[in-house]
Amino acid sequence: xxxxxxxxxxxxxxxxxxxxxxxxxxxxxxxxxxxxxxxxxxxxxxxxxxxxxxxxxxxxxxxxxxxxxxxxxxxxxxxxxxxxxxxxxxxxxxxxxxxxxxxxxxxxxxxxxxxxxxxxxxxxxxxxxxxxxxxxxxxxxxxxxxxxxxxxxxxxxxxxxxxxxxxxxxxxxxxxxxxxxxxxxxxxxxxxxxxxxxxxxxxxxxxxxxxxxxxxxxxxxxxxxxxxxxxxxxxxxxxxxxxxxxxxxxxxxxxxxxxxxxxxxxxxxxxxxxxxxxxxxxxxxxxxxxxxxxxxxxxxxxxxxxxxxxxxxxxxxxxxxxxxxxxxxxxxxxxxxxxxxxxxxxxxxxxxxxxxxxxxxxxxxxxxxxxxxxxxxxxxxxxxxxxxxxxxxxxxxxxxxxxxxxxxxxxxxxxxxxxxxxxxxxxxxxxxxxxxxxxxxxxxxxxxxxxxxxxxxxxxxxxxxxxxxxxxxxxxxxxxxxxxxxxxxxxxxxxxxxxxxxxxxxxxxxxxxxxxxxxxxxxxxxxxxxxxxxxxxxxxxxxxxxxxxxxxxxxxxxxxxxxxxxxxxxxxxxxxxxxxxxxxxxxxxxxxxxxxxxxxxxxxxxxxxxxxxxxxxxxxxxxxxxxxxxxxxxxxxxxxxxxxxxxxxxxxxxxxxxxxxxxxxxxxxxxxxxxxxxxxxxxxxxxxxxxxxxxxxxxxxxxxxxxxxxxxxxxxxxxxxxxxxxxxxxxxxxxxxxxxxxxxxxxxxxxxxxxxxxxxxxxxxxxxxxxxxxxxxxxxxxxxxxx
RNA sequence: GGGCAACUAGCUCAGUUGGUUAGAGCGUCUCGUUUACACCGAGAAGGUCGGGGGUUCGACUCCCUCGUUGCCCACCA
Numbered sequence: 087x088x089x090x091x092x093x094x095x096x097x098x099x100x101x102x103x104x105x106x107x108x109x110x111x112x113x114x115x116x117x118x119x120x121x122x123x124x125x126x127x128x129x130x131x132x133x134x135x136x137x138x139x140x141x142x143x144x145x146x147x148x149x150x151x152x153x154x155x156x157x158x159x160x161x162x163x164x165x166x167x168x169x170x171x172x173x174x175x176x177x178x179x180x181x182x183x184x185x186x187x188x189x190x191x192x193x194x195x196x197x198x199x200x201x202x203x204x205x206x207x208x209x210x211x212x213x214x215x216x217x218x219x220x221x222x223x224x225x226x227x228x229x230x231x232x233x234x235x236x237x238x239x240x241x242x243x244x245x246x247x248x249x250x251x252x253x254x255x256x257x258x259x260x261x262x263x264x265x266x267x268x269x270x271x272x273x274x275x276x277x278x279x280x281x282x283x284x285x286x287x288x289x290x291x292x293x294x295x296x297x298x299x300x301x302x303x304x305x306x307x308x309x310x311x312x313x314x315x316x317x318x319x320x321x322x323x324x325x326x327x328x329x330x331x332x333x334x335x336x337x338x339x340x341x342x343x344x345x346x347x348x349x350x351x352x353x354x355x356x357x358x359x360x361x362x363x364x365x366x367x368x369x370x371x372x373x374x375x376x377x378x379x380x381x382x383x384x385x386x387x388x389x390x391x392x393x394x395x396x397x398x399x400x401x402x403x404x405x406x407x408x409x410x411x412x413x414x415x416x417x418x419x420x421x422x423x424x425x426x427x428x429x430x431x432x433x434x435x436x437x438x439x440x441x442x443x444x445x446x447x448x449x450x451x452x453x454x455x456x457x458x459x460x461x462x463x464x465x466x467x468x469x470x471x472x473x474x475x476x477x478x479x480x481x482x483x484x485x486x487x488x489x490x491x492x493x494x495x496x497x498x499x500x501x502x503x504x505x506x507x508x509x510x511x512x513x514x515x516x517x518x519x520x521x522x523x524x525x526x527x528x529x530x531x532x533x534x535x536x537x538x539x540x541x542x543x544x545x546x547x548x549x550x551x552x553x554x555x556x557x558x559x560x561x562x563x564x565x566x567x568x569x570x571x572x573x574x575x576x577x578x579x580x581x582x583x584x585x586x587x588x589x590x591x592x593x594x595x596x597x598x599x600x601x602x603x604x605x606x607x608x609x610x611x612x613x614x615x616x617x618x619x620x621x622x623x624x625x626x627x628x629x630x631x632x633x634x635x636x637x638x639x640x641x642x643x644x645x646x647x648x649x650x651x652x653x654x655x656x657x658x659x660x661x662x663x664x665x666x667x668x669x670x671x672x673x674x675x676x677x678x679x680x681x682x683x684x685x686x687x688x689x690x691x692x693x694x695x696x697x698x699x700x701x702x703x704x705x706x707x708x709x710x711x712x713x714x715x716x717x718x719x720x721x722x723x724x725x726x727x728x729x730x731x732x733x734x735x736x737x738x739x740x741x742x743x744x745x746x747x748x749x750x751x752x753x754x755x756x757x758x759x760x761x762x763x764x765x766x767x768x769x770x771x772x773x774x775x776x777x778x779x780x781x782x783x784x785x786x787x788x789x790x791x792x793x794x795x796x797x798x799x800x801x802x803x804x805x806x807x808x809x810x811x812x813x814x815x816x817x818x819x820x821x822x823x824x825x826x827x828x829x830x831x832x833x834x835x836x837x838x839x840x841x842x843x844x845x846x847x848x849x850x851x852x853x854x855x856x857x858x859x860x861x862x863x864x865x866x867x868x869x870x871x872x873x
Numbered sequence: 874g875g876g877c878a879a880c881u882a883g884c885u886c887a888g889u890u891g892g893u894u895a896g897a898g899c900g901u902c903u904c905g906u907u908u909a910c911a912c913c914g915a916g917a918a919g920g921u922c923g924g925g926g927g928u929u930c931g932a933c934u935c936c937c938u939c940g941u942u943g944c945c946c947a948c949c950a
Contacts, residue, residue, distance in 0.1 A: 091910095274946090281950090299950065312950090346949065354950050363950060423948070469877060473946060578944080608944095613885095615943085646886080650878085652943085656885060658899050665912045676909030726887065726897080734897095738914075742907090749908075827915095834904060834916040841907040866907095 131205025171544025261383025298350025
């Protein structure tokens with residue numbers, strides 16, 4: 087009957103409009119129900135190619151949200167967009183081929199704002215297409231005034247608590263983005279390189295001193311040579327001096343236990359700075375600083391004839407010169423891993439600059455302890471957080487020498503350098519556009535102030551999201567009910583950034599863990615299990631899938647992802663989802679045609695037949711399991727339970743069991759009551775996963791007896807408590823089903839249609855005679871014989 | 874180098890405190906239009922649960938070990 091079939095394209099569009107117009111997902115802050123707040127990940131609006139991976143990770147929180155809404159919580163599900171900071175800047179630079187130095191700050195920011203507007207609309211369209219039940223009246227963006235105000239308040243609060251400090255120290259520096267970056271912004275990259283063996287000269291006796299280095303371009307920045315005090319080869323060198331080749335200056339030779347005797351020649355060159363070891367040794371031995379790298383990645387005046395060269399070019403030319411002058415003894419090919427900036431892939435350097443830091447190293451123990459205050463789903467992801475906190479080496483650098491971000495609310499006294507801060511009620515401020523209210527520096531009385539022109543790390547803002555969303559409401563009582571958030575859903579790769587930084591903030595500001603539950607998702611992969619990437623072009627356009635199979639079908643696939651695990655794109659699963667919506671629709675047609683718009687909501691348990699008790703018992707079981715699964719964030723497992731019940735128990739068996747009672751001249755009213763109970767529960771239990779078809783079914787029939795204007799505002803199915811317990815009868819009925827299966831098998835083997843009545847069947851299972859009529863009616867047999 | 878996960882049918886995956894004959898979907902094969910649905914139904918074939926040890930009356934499940942894959946972290950001047 088094609089004219090009755092479910093036109094998902096038209097109906098899904100209809101319900102999308104309905105949900106929007108009726109504000110079905112609007113949060114009611116006046117509600118007395120317990121709140122359930124979701125600290126939704128604000129996506130980077132710079133993502134210009136949304137794919138099924140995004141669908142997967144965002145629908146995971148959505149399944150839970152819809153469940154919680156039905157389970158009696160007042161759900162607060164806002165949406166944010168992360169549109170400040172480097173990701174957006176890099177995106178705009180690439181898209182328009184801009185260079186931040188060749189465009190005015192104002193113009194650049196304008197472009198960024200334009201792009202973020204486009205980006206957020208793209209996201210919203212996709213989320214609505216999928217039926218993500220966000221309250222779109224409550225949104226924020228990380229560059230808006232509200233977020234800026236909270237980020238700046240966070241700065242002031244941490245400053246007053248002594249956790250925010252300005253340090254003039256070697257810091258990770260990206261020469262491509264020309265900004266300081268944090269430890270968490272680094273990524274590993276394997277590189278083929280050379281270990282160069284280079285001769286220094288001992289100044290006391292003129293003998294050659296062979297060192298090994300991968301960074302010959304740092305020769306002009308050499309601070310000292312080091313040997314292990316236990317290294318007999320160099321026992322006489324300690325305290326003497328060496329001459330640096332090419333650059334011809336004197337450096338001390340010192341000892342340090344940390345020098346690996348077996349690496350290279352055992353004689354180590356320490357520069358300012360090639361890596362963390364250099365920083366450690368420079369500090370420990372109080373070495374003079376010879377910094378040679380400019381912020382733009384070119385060598386400074388210390389490099390003599392190599393001044394102005396970029397690092398890679400300098401390396402090449404210095405190697406040539408060393409060869410020429412016979413300082414280069416040999417080169418060994420090596421493969422090593424270096425730290426690159428994750429946004430651009432450029433190797434980071436260590437450059438001494440003045441930056442703002444949030445102290446995290448001295449709170450390591452407390453930050454580890456915070457992990458125990460939250461429920462991790464899955465639990466093993468907690469380990470990643472702990473590992474990260476344990477291995478932290480640097481405080482969190484939050485200054486970025488960029489344009490598009492939240493400004494620092496600070497000026498400096500030109501005379502003494504004192505930091506001048508605004509009052510909280512004046513936030514947000516842009517110090518480059520306004521002056522401080524106080525006219526005199528409290529430290530020295532100076533009257534001339536310099537604004538801080540750096541902007542904050544994007545995580546400085548997004549680490550405040552639990553506060554940002556709770557403060558979308560003015561009322562302090564509501565804020566208190568929304569913070570900490572109930573749930574933080576997020577992907578695993580930002581545990582060390584978003585998750586960690588949010589914990590830091592919440593701990594310093596309020597001494598609290600920022601959320602109660604954490605749900606960590608994996609990634610969507612392609613059919614072969616490969617990461618989806620722009621470069622490989624292996625991504626599937628969600629809009630095409632929705633056009634072909636419907637949003638419910640795509641969601642069905644996404645429900646298959648176990649928390650913390652990656653999910654392969656699988657078109658078969660999407661087809662299965664599509665078939666499930668069709669099956670639900672057809673089952674609805676069957677039930678509703680027998681209901682004829684009459685109310686069967688009341689269940690009279692005294693009239694129940696064994697098959698009724700059986701299906702109701704199975705339903706109770708399914709509700710129990712699905713509820714427990716959703717409560718444990720195990721929506722994939724819930725889906726399996728629900729599918730099994732609907733497809734097998736309900737459709738394949740129960741519907742067949744009751745047909746003979748429905749097609750009688752006087753149809754059985756009890757059967758209809760049971761059908762009502764079971765199918766109404768099925769409709770609701772599928773609603774978090776398949777919200778469109780669930781809504782369709784609701785409005786086809788149930789709506790006329792239920793008050794709620796949407797199935798998504800109805801209550802989650804409850805176990806039917808009034809069901810009489812009859813374990814013996816249930817067991818007997820399992821035997822009855824076994825006999826029916828045997829008859830089906832017999833017919834199948836005999837190539838007989840299941841609809842065809844056979845004269846006799848000999849059951850070799852013990853079944854009470856009282857079930858014979860039932861078996862005969864359901865399995866179409868004239869006579870049952872018992873062996 | 875340290876850590877975390879995974880390895881079950883041709884494919885994608887379930888299998889929750891150890892307990893009859895290890896399951897599903899898809900795919901394959903056979904059959905069936907049956908007054909919700911052929912986007913369906915019935916049935917069949919298909920697995921030494923990565924290898925090897927051990928604990929136990931009993932191990933896919935617990936322990937040890939090895940292997941493969943993926944991820945996270947640290948790295949050597």
